[in-house]
Amino acid sequence: MRVVRISRFGGPEVLEVVEAADPVPGPGEVVVEVAAAGVNYADLSRAAGSYGGVTLPFVLGSEVVGRTPDGRRVVAFTFAGGGFAERAVVPATEVVEIPEEVGDGEALAMLVQGLTAWHLLRGSARLGQGESVVVNAAAGGVGSLAVQLAREFGAGRVIAAASTEEKRALALELGADAAVDSEPEGYSARVRQANQGRGADVVLDANGGAALAAGLDALAQFGRLVSYGNASRQGRPPVDAERLAEGNLTYAGFWLRPALTLDDGFRRPLTALLDLVAKGRLRVVTGAEYPLADAGRAFADIAARRTTGKVVLRVR
Structure with a gap:
């Protein structure tokens, strides 16, 4: 079978398509005949x-x-690697069936991006009914889903933050109530204006650096900021505990x-996400x-920021 393998570390040039032996499943494992594989920034880092x-x-x-040997159409993680191949081995308990209405790229987007958006809102932010949510990088893979899921989970007002007019327009199309420029300078004032004069209950940030600090300034009393990335490469700045205490943040x-x-x-969350996509309530x-x-x-295209949405390798 064909696989995409690296024998040394580096950029896109180290990827090589070679022939390899078919994987042999062990106890409790199943071979998936791969139709498509998702590509993430973590793959570039690896x-x-x-x-x-x-x-x-x-x-x-x-x-x-x-497809599994018994014909089921499934989606699965291969965290140990091996996904860029014509066949992959996964634990039999960790494959999830895909509704026929859901495309391959849509199903793949529900793994890292969809589950991240779900857990950010449900687990980390503990979004309450009627609360306001600001989603930074709102046109990205996670952000575009978080905008929609926030509404699905009962948010009272969803504010999208993005760097360009085009990205902000997409977020509004996906259901955001307002969209603001994500530039850190003046960010807090723009968020408060978009949130009818008050701070936000929740801010989701994947940028780090100055954007993260600005997000803290935009919170209301008892507001929560969740950091889940460092796209700016500026790191996560230290946070003063006294500052958090003073704002009950x-x-x-x-x-x-x-x-x-x-x-x-x-x-459970992955099944629910796939169901939302199948019903047309979640757009990927x-x-x-x-x-x-x-x-x-x-x-190379991902590294150069030439891609949008979920990037897929088509295997068959």
């Missing part, structure tokens, strides 16, 4: 050697959609992997599809 758990040579890919961090190990952390912003042989080009 190829570059800046992500743990990689022993060379290594087959990349942590998300697959395909909460500053939380989030990482998806440990959340998936919770009893209710994976199958899908992006480009590349043949498996063009994985290097997909990596």
Whole structure:
């Protein structure tokens, strides 16, 4: 079978499409005939050697959609790698069936992006009925879903923050009540104006750096800011506990992997997300599809910020 493998660390140039032996399932495992695989920034980090758990040579890919030997169409994580291949082995208990109304790219987007948005709102932010939510990077993979899920979960007002008019227009199209420029300078004032003169109950931030600090300034009393990324590469600035106490504020961090190990952390929310997509209540912003042989080009386009939506490698 064909796989996308790295034998050394680096950029898109280190990806090679080679022939490999078919994977052999162990006890409790199943082979998935891969139709498509999702591409994430973590895959680029693994190829570059800046992500743990990689022993060379290594087959990349942590998300697959395909068919099991009994014909079920399923989606699954391959966190140990091996997703960029014609066949992948996954634990039999961790495959989730996909409604026929849901496309491959839509199903793949529900794994990292969909489950992250779900847990941010349900677990970390503990969004309450009628509360206001600000979603930074609102046109991104997680942000575009969080805008819609916030409404689905009972938010009273959803405010999208994004860097361009085009991105803000998309967020409004997806259901945001208002959209503001995400530039840190003046961010708090713009959020308060968009939120009818008061601070926000929840801010979701994937940018870090100055954007994170501005998000804290935009919170109402007992507001919660959840940091789940560092897209700015500025790091997460230290937060003064006295400042939090004075505003009765909460500053939380989030990482998806440990959340998936919770009893209710994976199958139930993923099934619910797929159902929302199937019913047309959750719109997925899908992006480009590349043949498996063009994985290097997909990596290069992602690294250069030339892609939007969920990027997929088409295997068959």
